[in-house]
Amino acid sequence: MALGRALIVAGLAIALAGGLAAWLGAQRGRAEKWAWVLLLAPLFTPPLLISYAYARVAITAPPWGRELLYLAVLALKLAPVAVLVATLLPSPLSAAARHLYREQARPNTGQLLLFHLRGAGEGLRLGAALVFLVAFADFELASLWSLRSWTVTIFDAQVGGLALGDTLRLAALPLFVEIGVLTLLARRRPAAVKAPPVLAPDRRHAPWIYLGAVSLVVTVLPLVLIAGQAAAGLRSLTEHFVLGREIGVSMLFAAAAAICAQALASLAPLRFARTLAAPGLLGALVLALVVLALFQTPPLRWAYDTPLPLVLALTALLLPPALLLRALWQRRSPALHLAMQSAHPQLRWHLHTRPRALALGLLFGWAYFEFTASSILAPIGFTPVFSRLHNLAHYGQTAVLSAMLLAAFVVPILAVLLAGGVARFSTSRR
Amino acid sequence: MPRRTVIAVLAALGLLFVFFLIIRHETAGALVVYCAHDSIYADEILKEFEKRTGIPVSVRYDTEATKSLGLTELIIREKDAPRCDVFWNNELLGMLDLQERRLLQPYRGSGYARIPASFKAADGSWTGFAARARVIIANTTKIGTTPPNLDSLLPGSDRSQIALAKPLYGTTLTHYTVLWQLWGAERVKAWHREWHEGGIREVNGNAAVKDLVAEGACVAGYTDTDDFFAAKDAGKPVAMHPVRVDGGKTIAIPNTVAIIRGARRELQAQALVDFLLSEETEIALARSKARQIPLGDVPERRLPAEVREMRPWVREGVDLTTLGAARAECLAWLKSQYAP
Numbered sequence: 001m002a003l004g005r006a007l008i009v010a011g012l013a014i015a016l017a018g019g020l021a022a023w024l025g026a027q028r029g030r031a032e033k034w035a036w037v038l039l040l041a042p043l044f045t046p047p048l049l050i051s052y053a054y055a056r057v058a059i060t061a062p063p064w065g066r067e068l069l070y071l072a073v074l075a076l077k078l079a080p081v082a083v084l085v086a087t088l089l090p091s092p093l094s095a096a097a098r099h100l101y102r103e104q105a106r107p108n109t110g111q112l113l114l115f116h117l118r119g120a121g122e123g124l125r126l127g128a129a130l131v132f133l134v135a136f137a138d139f140e141l142a143s144l145w146s147l148r149s150w151t152v153t154i155f156d157a158q159v160g161g162l163a164l165g166d167t168l169r170l171a172a173l174p175l176f177v178e179i180g181v182l183t184l185l186a187r188r189r190p191a192a193v194k195a196p197p198v199l200a201p202d203r204r205h206a207p208w209i210y211l212g213a214v215s216l217v218v219t220v221l222p223l224v225l226i227a228g229q230a231a232a233g234l235r236s237l238t239e240h241f242v243l244g245r246e247i248g249v250s251m252l253f254a255a256a257a258a259i260c261a262q263a264l265a266s267l268a269p270l271r272f273a274r275t276l277a278a279p280g281l282l283g284a285l286v287l288a289l290v291v292l293a294l295f296q297t298p299p300l301r302w303a304y305d306t307p308l309p310l311v312l313a314l315t316a317l318l319l320p321p322a323l324l325l326r327a328l329w330q331r332r333s334p335a336l337h338l339a340m341q342s343a344h345p346q347l348r349w350h351l352h353t354r355p356r357a358l359a360l361g362l363l364f365g366w367a368y369f370e371f372t373a374s375s376i377l378a379p380i381g382f383t384p385v386f387s388r389l390h391n392l393a394h395y396g397q398t399a400v401l402s403a404m405l406l407a408a409f410v411v412p413i414l415a416v417l418l419a420g421g422v423a424r425f426s427t428s429r430r
Numbered sequence: 431m432p433r434r435t436v437i438a439v440l441a442a443l444g445l446l447f448v449f450f451l452i453i454r455h456e457t458a459g460a461l462v463v464y465c466a467h468d469s470i471y472a473d474e475i476l477k478e479f480e481k482r483t484g485i486p487v488s489v490r491y492d493t494e495a496t497k498s499l500g501l502t503e504l505i506i507r508e509k510d511a512p513r514c515d516v517f518w519n520n521e522l523l524g525m526l527d528l529q530e531r532r533l534l535q536p537y538r539g540s541g542y543a544r545i546p547a548s549f550k551a552a553d554g555s556w557t558g559f560a561a562r563a564r565v566i567i568a569n570t571t572k573i574g575t576t577p578p579n580l581d582s583l584l585p586g587s588d589r590s591q592i593a594l595a596k597p598l599y600g601t602t603l604t605h606y607t608v609l610w611q612l613w614g615a616e617r618v619k620a621w622h623r624e625w626h627e628g629g630i631r632e633v634n635g636n637a638a639v640k641d642l643v644a645e646g647a648c649v650a651g652y653t654d655t656d657d658f659f660a661a662k663d664a665g666k667p668v669a670m671h672p673v674r675v676d677g678g679k680t681i682a683i684p685n686t687v688a689i690i691r692g693a694r695r696e697l698q699a700q701a702l703v704d705f706l707l708s709e710e711t712e713i714a715l716a717r718s719k720a721r722q723i724p725l726g727d728v729p730e731r732r733l734p735a736e737v738r739e740m741r742p743w744v745r746e747g748v749d750l751t752t753l754g755a756a757r758a759e760c761l762a763w764l765k766s767q768y769a770p
Contacts, residue, residue: 059638
């Protein structure tokens with residue numbers, strides 16, 4: 001079932017990616033910034049926030065309705081990955097070439113589709129593969145909406161006490177699928193990231209409407225719903241704030257993993273990028289089980305009940321997005337070249353430091369909101385906040401829980417904004 | 431990467447390492463408690479214990495989906511190098527399993543003395559306190575307040591409007607085990623098959639059963655009293671009726687507590703066990719939103735009316751202490767049924 005879902009989600013993401021990437025590349029200035037914010041917001045919205053906000057819809061829907069909701073949310077949430085890849089590796093076919101083909105060859109729909117697929121270049125395949133892998137390994141949304149998935153079965157088996165070796169044996173078939181896709185990816189030539197093409201401004205409204213609608217459904221509406229419920233619980237939460245330690249622990253884990261991932265992604269030669277990204281692409285569940293198995297072997301058992309296994313797993317999970325973000329900020333452009341030659345702090349901040357700081361912030365958020373690996377690997381006394389909240393979310397929606405969720409969501413964002421502000425201030429003073 | 435950046439990265443990681451060490455130091459001497467009871471209720475009790483005794487507690491909670499079984503299995507896995515000092519389980523059968531494996535350290539303190547004999551191990555390996563009961567939760571706008579018979583509630587073999595948690599874990603496993611003991615394996619298997627063929631809504635936990643019924647997606651389901659009260663407090667149109675098995679007996683499932691054999695902080699562990707088994711803790715749990723039913727003697731006037739009404743269900747309950755073998759058989763069969 002997860003295989004079918006992942007194929008559908010990858011197909012939908014790819015259908016959206018090409019056009020959206022070209023449109024994104026044609027945006028300039030403030031429009032470009034907002035387009036990126038709207039594109040990435042759904043991807044970085046924590047699954048718990050979405051599943052909790054829509055819990056009533058999901059629970060009262062008939063099974064096919066729940067399945068449809070899950071597919072839609074997964075596709076809308078993961079499509080940005082395909083767009084991101086398509087932006088980095090745009091189609092070698094120019095808009096003029098496409099136009100010429102349509103005019104001269106007068107293809108039917110099938111021929112046109114084939115033409116686009118063949119001409120899409122490596123971006124399409126890589127994007128499809130990445131979306132497929134992430135969708136196939138999804139656990140968090142499936143678990144909270146009680147959907148059948150291999151990840152849910154394996155997670156339950158593991159925490160339900162099945163021996164680790166047996167659990168990993170259960171995971172063998174899905175792992176085989178994942179490794180197969182990774183092998184197909186690895187066999188292709190390493191792609192050189194291209195400089196952003198210079199495109200004429202694109203003033204179409206449809207992409208704006210699409211991005212706005214997706215952000216509204218996946219990010220804004222869940223936040224508004226939860227904030228609405230949280231209002232009644234905020235007083236009780238402030239009087240008896242119980243999540244401070246968990247939020248602190250989560251921020252420590254997330255910061256450690258984000259720094260490690262970004263450092264590795266920046267230092268590693270490009271030829272090792274696929275090798276570095278591979279473990280993270282297996283998904284949080286399989287990765288966490290493998291790390292757990294490793295740290296239960298005699299040579300590593302001393303570190304079993306320490307933060308090390310979780311930091312390691314989170315770092316591995318962050319490496320694929322870290323490498324993508326690195327590719328994004330390293331795209332060659334004349335402006336960046338000039339900035340590197342210049343000693344002007346503002347220019348360096350805008351063109352060099354800010355993209356890296358943003359990437360670090362995004363990675364921090366990604367790790368902070370992670371639940372699966374944290375549930376399996378967090379040592380005693382280091383319960384990350386989303387592990388705790390995921391458990392509480394099973395009790396249904398309450399005002400206090402909504403307030404807790406909102407606090408857990410807002411605190412790290414404020415921390416990242418504060419850190420960004422400090423970084424900018426210190427750069428501008430140099 | 432420029433040298434300055436490398437230094438910044440190393441400094442940041444060093445700082446994080448220091449933070450980790452501080453937290454580690456804080457938790458190093460703490461009493462390690464594995465707790466299968468819902469964290470929203472257990473937290474307050476454990477914090478009160480810390481406040482009164484000054485003994486720091488480090489807790490590992492279970493997941494809602496795999497209540498208690500996960501921690502029971504973890505204790506079994508860690509038997510050669512136990513990390514857990516005290517196991518606060520939210521049911522009994524897992525504790526019986528640990529007792530049989532000789533992983534529990536007997537202790538008969540002041541708390542043990544006040545709990546009736548039917549809710550504690552004779553050798554003090556474990557002791558029960560504050561029970562829940564299995565109930566049928568019904569949506570009153572759909573089927574009214576009359577106690578329903580779930581086998582004949584819907585026409586024919588249709589079970590699509592009835593909800594049940596996955597029976598591999600928690601109190602639903604206890605429920606299945608009771609039936610296994612009373613009905614025998616074949617009848618339980620047939621009943622399970624019939625319900626699944628009828629399209630029963632099987633979900634991850636009792637809380638999800640409560641949600642399905644409270645939201646009207648199902649007309650009724652099997653859950654526990656604490657989940658029912660969560661729906662009732664939220665103003666949902668629900669009623670509860672105790673599950674009655676053969677002979678009209680109820681299924682009352684106590685929390686249980688035990689010290690793990692080889693615990694590194696045995697004295698502190700004993701202090702916590704006495705605290706959990708005290709009259710005060712039972713009253714606190716009865717007054718909590720979970721409305722748990724005290725097992726020891728407590729002044730009736732200090733209990734909420736709803737808890738007073740439920741106290742007879744505990745006395746009418748099936749004896750769970752004899753279910754060890756049935757649990758093992760039933761669980762083995764269920765695991766085979768749910769294997770992917």
